[in-house]
Amino acid sequence: MIRTASELIAEAQTKIDCLDVQTAKSLYESSQNAFIIDVREADSAATAKLVDSINISRGLIEMKVPKLCSDPDALILTHCAGGGRASLAAFTLQEMGYKNVHAITAKFQDIKDTFG
DSSP states (O other): OOOOHHHHHHHHHHHSEEEOHHHHHHHHHTOSSEEEEEOSOHHHHHHSOOTTEEEOOGGGHHHHHHHHOOOTTSEEEEEOSSSHHHHHHHHHHHHHTOSSEEEEOSOHHHHHHHHO
16 A cells, blocks of 8 residues: 555654744754754755755755764754655654654744744
8 A cells, every 4th residue: 555645744743753833943042063954955945944954855864964963962953844844854864863853843934934
């Protein structure tokens, strides 16, 4: 049986820590070793991005994040346009061994309004 993207996202969200925007912002501000990874495609990030975010498309997470962050305890917040890709990326990072990964499961404009 083929599983849908919605099913995969829902499963990932049961295995990761999903955060609302305010909780994510508080966590980010209280951390000294933190990364915000925008997992949208590069063209979306080019038109609008968070001030402190790093764009790594979801399809490149496994290859690029270890070069960016070698500390498995570093705070990593993932975000996208609505939470789905962020959840899948957070699950992947957790499976890779990162221990402090959270998906911001909110609409991009709400994230942008909060994070700048």
